[in-house]
Amino acid sequence: MTQPSLVTDQTIQERLVPFPKSHFLAASDLNPYVTPQLLDLGDAFVDFNRQSSKALDVLHGRTVVNLFFENSTRTSSSFEIAAKRLGADVVTMPVAASSVKKGETLIDTAVTLNAMKPDILVVRHSASGAAELLSQKVGCAVVNAGDGRHEHPTQALLDLLSLHRAFGDVTSLTVAICGDITHSRVARSNVALLQMMGARVRLIGPPTLVPGDADRWGCEVFHDMREGLQGCDVVMMLRLQLERMAGALVPSTREYFRFWGLDREKLAWAKPGAKVMHPGPMNRGVEIDSDVADDLDVSLIQDQVEMGVAARMAVLASLSARWGDK
Amino acid sequence: MTTLAILNARVLDPATGYDGPGGVLIENGRIVRVMHGAAEIDADQTVDADGLCLAPGLIDIRVKTGEPGAEPKETLKSASLAAAAGGVTTIVVQPDTDPAVDDPAMIDFIQRRGAALNLVNVRAAGAATKALDGQRMAEIGLMDEAGALYFTDGDKVIVNSRTLQRVMSYAAAFNALIACRPSDPWLTEGAVAASGELATRLGLSGSPAIAERIGLERDLALVEQTGARFLVDQISTEGALETLARARAKGLEVAVSVSINHLCFNEVDIGDYRTFYRLDPPLRSEADRQALIEAVRGGLIDVITSAHAPAPAEDKRRPFAEAAPGAVGLETLLPAALTLHHEDGLDLLDVLRPLTHGPAALLGLDAGVLAEGAPADLVLFDPGAPIIVDADALRSKSKNSPFDGRRLQGKVVGTWVGGRKVH
Numbered sequence: 001m002t003q004p005s006l007v008t009d010q011t012i013q014e015r016l017v018p019f020p021k022s023h024f025l026a027a028s029d030l031n032p033y034v035t036p037q038l039l040d041l042g043d044a045f046v047d048f049n050r051q052s053s054k055a056l057d058v059l060h061g062r063t064v065v066n067l068f069f070e071n072s073t074r075t076s077s078s079f080e081i082a083a084k085r086l087g088a089d090v091v092t093m094p095v096a097a098s099s100v101k102k103g104e105t106l107i108d109t110a111v112t113l114n115a116m117k118p119d120i121l122v123v124r125h126s127a128s129g130a131a132e133l134l135s136q137k138v139g140c141a142v143v144n145a146g147d148g149r150h151e152h153p154t155q156a157l158l159d160l161l162s163l164h165r166a167f168g169d170v171t172s173l174t175v176a177i178c179g180d181i182t183h184s185r186v187a188r189s190n191v192a193l194l195q196m197m198g199a200r201v202r203l204i205g206p207p208t209l210v211p212g213d214a215d216r217w218g219c220e221v222f223h224d225m226r227e228g229l230q231g232c233d234v235v236m237m238l239r240l241q242l243e244r245m246a247g248a249l250v251p252s253t254r255e256y257f258r259f260w261g262l263d264r265e266k267l268a269w270a271k272p273g274a275k276v277m278h279p280g281p282m283n284r285g286v287e288i289d290s291d292v293a294d295d296l297d298v299s300l301i302q303d304q305v306e307m308g309v310a311a312r313m314a315v316l317a318s319l320s321a322r323w324g325d326k
Numbered sequence: 327m328t329t330l331a332i333l334n335a336r337v338l339d340p341a342t343g344y345d346g347p348g349g350v351l352i353e354n355g356r357i358v359r360v361m362h363g364a365a366e367i368d369a370d371q372t373v374d375a376d377g378l379c380l381a382p383g384l385i386d387i388r389v390k391t392g393e394p395g396a397e398p399k400e401t402l403k404s405a406s407l408a409a410a411a412g413g414v415t416t417i418v419v420q421p422d423t424d425p426a427v428d429d430p431a432m433i434d435f436i437q438r439r440g441a442a443l444n445l446v447n448v449r450a451a452g453a454a455t456k457a458l459d460g461q462r463m464a465e466i467g468l469m470d471e472a473g474a475l476y477f478t479d480g481d482k483v484i485v486n487s488r489t490l491q492r493v494m495s496y497a498a499a500f501n502a503l504i505a506c507r508p509s510d511p512w513l514t515e516g517a518v519a520a521s522g523e524l525a526t527r528l529g530l531s532g533s534p535a536i537a538e539r540i541g542l543e544r545d546l547a548l549v550e551q552t553g554a555r556f557l558v559d560q561i562s563t564e565g566a567l568e569t570l571a572r573a574r575a576k577g578l579e580v581a582v583s584v585s586i587n588h589l590c591f592n593e594v595d596i597g598d599y600r601t602f603y604r605l606d607p608p609l610r611s612e613a614d615r616q617a618l619i620e621a622v623r624g625g626l627i628d629v630i631t632s633a634h635a636p637a638p639a640e641d642k643r644r645p646f647a648e649a650a651p652g653a654v655g656l657e658t659l660l661p662a663a664l665t666l667h668h669e670d671g672l673d674l675l676d677v678l679r680p681l682t683h684g685p686a687a688l689l690g691l692d693a694g695v696l697a698e699g700a701p702a703d704l705v706l707f708d709p710g711a712p713i714i715v716d717a718d719a720l721r722s723k724s725k726n727s728p729f730d731g732r733r734l735q736g737k738v739v740g741t742w743v744g745g746r747k748v749h
Binding site: 129133151182188212 | 526
């Protein structure tokens with residue numbers, strides 16, 4: 001039995017493609033030409049992450065700052081691991097706990113950080129547009145790790161990488177995004193990227209959680225799960241935030257699960273062999289049944305976590321490819 | 327006793343509808359003669375207007391200052407300087423300061439301080455409820471006596487319908503004017519932009535247009551019941567205009583104001599999360615903007631305001647949803663209005679009426695008109711002169727102007743208050 005060949009700096013350099021923009025703020029910063037190349041690079045990083053030696057020099061000498069104004073262990077760790085495996089110096093700033101409480105504005109924080117000369121700023125913030133605002137004020141590349149309910153573009157890219165590995169060609173796929181569309185940055189980024197790559201996207205959820213103008217996004221909108229899932233290749237579930245319950249957008253978790261939670265019975269309406277995704281963390285028994293979530297034959301949820309590191313490595317490496325030898 | 331004549335002007339008087347050559351003679355701070363056509367006048371001082379437009383000074387009934395309580399935003403002095411530079415001769419200061427202007431001493435304080443500045447006329451609106459809490463009625467009668475021009479809780483909606491009913495009913499005893507922002511607070515909770523495709527794409531909470539109509543329907547029903555004098559403050563949607571037109575057709579006499587920002591900008595301007603366009607109510611669709619312009623043209627709108635709301639950089643240099651709402655506007659009010667004349671075809675008199683005679687008639691002021699005996703509050707402007715707004719050069723302490731960098735057509739050349747040149 002032959003072992004796969006080692007992924008090295010040279011392998012990566014050969015597949016490296018410069019990122020199309022100076023920052024990665026929204027899925028629309030990608031284009032149909034560069035995205036397949038990023039997926040190819042992501043594939044290389046998946047192989048790399050599976051080998052025992054996990055050290056590259058792509059970002060050697062570079063500083064990546066993780067600026068998380070909103071807590072997120074999963075995304076923060078994913079970016080941290082990605083940057084470290086590329087050889088960067090990584091600093092995770094505890095901003096949620098410090099400067100913000102002292103009344104410093106986001107721009108003050110940015111200006112201060114900018115003076116420390118980072119190369120890449122990874123930002124998560126509860127306000128839509130925060131990453132874009134920062135990108136206008138700093139001299140380094142900014143990666144949006146989720147801004148309010150606006151966009152979460154690396155999540156969309158890692159989801160696409162998961163689908164690419166599971167299905168190969170994504171252009172013929174029909175993907176149903178289900179749940180709280182209104183408040184979901186994951187949904188917005190995925191709609192944009194999946195449509196850019198030629199997939200058909202459906203949105204499914206209760207009318208209180210689907211924007212009234214979502215039909216103008218080029219998606220089909222369904223409020224009935226069974227109807228919406230018919231013929232779908234992929235069922236992408238979204239997390240229902242607990243505060244939405246307090247906001248009375250749905251009557252109760254049990255009613256939500258009854259009509260919009262994914263279980264075997266509803267999944268049976270999708271195409272045979274359909275795959276299930278979830279950006280995590282999951283509310284088991286609210287938006288998804290454990291029976292489905294843990295079934296490795298249908299669930300790509302663990303793959304998504306693995307692809308998260310690879311996709312983020314691809315983004316960070318690709319951004320650095322813009323810099324040349326500066 | 328000196329006399330001043332402004333001659334050779336294009337006189338514009340929305341109160342009489344006169345638009346033609348002429349001038350005015352001023353004595354003791356008042357207009358003693360209005361000339362239509364050329365006239366030989368002996369005066370101690372003469373200003374040759376050289377064909378520029380002479381109109382009553384603007385009356386801006388919705389001006390926020392930081393004084394008292396937040397002077398770094400704006401003081402009465404900086405607001406007065408900005409007003410004078412913008413051809414605004416009377417400002418009515420909003421009560422939502424800290425502390426709120428909710429008793430006669432505060433009304434007196436603002437008016438005395440404004441008078442001491444000796445720039446423009448500074449008047450005050452009183453709070454409708456104590457500390458703007460929407461629950462306890464403020465001293466409307468005493469504030470009315472002290473000179474408050476109208477009563478409002480500013481940007482806060484009086485949610486409790488019983489309180490608003492009592493405020494309206496009580497104010498009627500003093501023939502006092504009550505102003506309210508029409509809005510349903512539940513539908514607009516947390517909203518920072520107009521509901522719609524753009525807000526959804528930007529991930530911003532949207533304020534649906536129906537919220538304004540629902541709020542207006544409630545307010546008008548209470549007006550009908552109590553017989554209060556009422557101003558619909560800051561209308562922004564086509565749907566609410568239709569509701570208003572229906573109410574007027576039924577015979578309900580209510581006044582309505584709109585901000586210059588909602589006549590000049592639409593929701594698309596918030597693209598890229600530019601916080602200078604974060605306004606309350608939010609900027610609406612182009613269809614709404616066009617409907618508002620038509621309402622000005624058709625006379626449905628009584629008052630155009632600057633909705634002057636200073637916010638310092640630290641309040642605006644934030645993510646869109648976290649930035650303070652509002653924009654400064656005193657100095658750009660007239661140039662922006664004149665740009666509406668040029669770009670949207672509004673007749674000059676139709677533009678000037680809600681800036682002068684409209685608010686004066688609503689508030690019972692003897693200003694806003696070019697008539698013998700009226701105060702010589704005047705503005706001389708060049709309607710064709712192009713300007714580029716430079717927010718940093720504005721007199722306001724805060725520089726949050728959505729017109730920053732915009733080309734406008736129309737320039738204030740001179741401002742007189744009580745016959746005295748203040749700009």
